[in-house]
Amino acid sequence: MNSPTGRDRPRVVILGAGFAGLRLARSLRGTAVDVVVIDRQNHHLFQPLLYQVATAGLAAPDIAAPIRRVLRRNKSLRVIYGEVTKLEPDKKRVWLGDEALSYDILAIATGAGHSYFGRDEWAEFAPGLKTLRDAQDIRSRILRAFEAAERIEVEAERGPWLRFAVVGAGPTGVELAGALAELARKILPGDFRRFDSGMTEVLLIEGGPRVLSAYPEDLSQSAERQLEKLGVTVRCDARVTMIDADGISINEGERIAARTTIWAAGVQVSPILEGLGCPLDRAGRAHVSPDLSLQGQPDIYVLGDAAHVEEAGKQVPGVAPAAMQMGKHAAQSIRRRLAGKQSRPFRYRDKGSMATIGRASAVAEIGRLHLRGYAAWLAWLFVHLIFLVGFRSRIVVLINWAWAYIGYRPAARVLAELAEDGQAEAPPEKL
Ligand SMILES: Cc1cc2nc3c(=O)[nH]c(=O)nc-3n(C[C@H](O)[C@H](O)[C@H](O)COP(=O)(O)OP(=O)(O)OC[C@H]3O[C@@H](n4cnc5c(N)ncnc54)[C@H](O)[C@@H]3O)c2cc1C
Structure with missing residues (x-):
């Protein structure tokens, strides 16, 4: 060469x-x-569990591993940050x-x-989920929305803070909406005085006719039923036409007042x-x-x-x-x-796909097998733990996760006292 x-x-x-x-x-x-x-980034990121960091179920180090550490054994390899x-x-x-x-x-x-489909100005109001920073930003917005609602005296004005819109019902949107509904209904009750967090509205907005469009139709339908059981309102055939700080507009001018929007489309x-x-x-x-x-x-x-x-x-x-x-x-x-040999074509071995919806609910397609509910969730849990190899420690993550995830305990709900620029993190918007 x-x-x-x-x-x-x-x-x-x-x-x-x-x-x-x-x-x-x-x-x-x-x-x-x-x-x-x-x-x-100086870390390899286990993106499939990012939604857990975004919804305060896991802490950032649980799903990120320093690249240098992961690759330290190969002496003829150099890492540049x-x-x-x-x-x-x-x-x-x-x-x-x-x-x-x-x-x-x-x-x-x-x-x-x-991709915001050419509407990059929406990014400010509807962050997407891709990096640890995104997950921490979303988590902060969610927790601060509940804090803002607690400071509002007039009940009628609390609504937009307790309404969360997730745009896009692919696997990430479904996971986020399900985890948010569980946070509000199963983890937060009892923490606030002025409202019942169980009354929180989580909307999953999808432009197409069904959730999880890449999955077989029976699993899409099952996912929608499981989401609704958790308290998520699914809106299909709803095209987003505007997003700003106060909410989103869909289809022909329908307006939804929601102070927190998350982007999971494109x-x-x-x-x-x-x-x-x-x-x-x-x-x-x-x-x-x-x-x-x-x-x-x-x-x-x-x-x-x-x-x-x-x-x-x-x-x-x-x-x-x-x-x-x-x-x-x-x-x-x-x-x-x-070695001077001809290269071979790549062949993808499809081992199936699975999307989690909440604790004990998921859908999975493994070959011809279609799993729903608890069985699908167990399969999802098993696969994700296997793949967490090389992260902080599978055992530590497992214990944290079991404690927080299965036992509905608060795990990662602490808002940082100081923001990255050293300024105190702003309290919820002045009301
Ligand atoms: C929220 C979320 C949930 C997901 N859930 C699942 C799931 O449950 N199951 C599943 O199988 N897949 C899931 N995926 C998809 C899966 O994570 C991706 O398919 C996979 O990460 C793709 O791997 P990759 O190596 O191509 O890119 P990535 O894993 O995204 O890695 C790209 C790397 O390139 C670096 N990089 C980018 N640009 C530059 C640059 N200019 N200079 C230097 N570095 C750069 C980034 O920092 C990053 O570390 C999910 C994705 C997301 C975002």
Whole structure:
């Protein structure tokens, strides 16, 4: 290999230490390459449990692990904490601000963020859930809304603070709405004097005709019933036309007064992929070749949520198992290339999908098996605990979780005394 890095061993640069990047980095251990992993967060994040941090069920360290620590055993691997701002494929280098780094092989696994469908001004009023910071922001808004309601003397004015709107009924929206309803109805009762938290309204707003549209119809219907049993009001065929600090508007001008809105709709991949000069889909994902490299640019792989991969005309879903499988496959492709062998096409092994709705309620599709309620929830719990490997400690998380989650105990409901800028965190809006 003619190396632009001028090194004996090829340098593999991995952008992003999410599920795909981390699996690739781990799988390259023992391969004759130097690996550089770059991430703008210093931690790998277990996104499937982010909603638990957002709804005050778990604390942030329970679902995040320092990348250096996770990858410490591979001595030919270096971690850089920084943001890649530009790609320069013709010169085989990436830029971190004004600092360039050359590569022989590049793997882009930068994941996906939110799309507000061209209405970015809504982000201020309806944060999305992707990072730990997002989860902490949402948790703070939720807890502060209850605090604000407690300070209001006139009952009629309390409503908008005790009404929560979640936009988008995919797995994240369903999980958030279910957990919020449980927080209000099962955990908070007794904490406030001026209102009964059990009267809190949680609305799940979906533009399409059903919740969990990627799931079979019977599981969608079951999910909707389970949500309603928890006290969530599901509104399907409701298109959001406006979001501001006081609430949201849907369809032809219907107005819902809600001081807390959470965005769980729309996916957009990082704009840095635009610098690759390859075809992108509507969400900005790169269309890749069967071996996950870019057409005409065999030194560049795109993995995980950033990649558009199709199998038998169906798009491989943006889920953690798919990202991990892609990371593993890219490592095999790199090894085969270095050995002068032809790479093999990626095959996605679908191990099923599951969405949790609350304690003891979920839906799961595992092959032909459709599970609902408690059985689905047990399957979900088992899978998530297995995958928490490498995090703070499975046992510590399990104990915290069991205490907080199964026993309905307060776990992560403390609002920070100081905000990041050192200023005291503002009390709820002056009433
Ligand atoms: C709230 C939520 C819940 C989810 N629940 C589930 C679930 O229950 N089951 C499931 O299978 N999947 C779930 N998913 C989807 C799953 O998390 C993703 O499919 C998976 O994380 C994709 O892995 P990835 O490696 O492609 O990207 P990510 O895991 O998102 O990792 C991308 C990494 O790239 C870094 N990065 C991005 N841009 C840059 C840059 N310019 N420079 C440096 N670093 C950068 C980020 O900091 C991040 O660490 C959920 C996702 C979310 C947001």
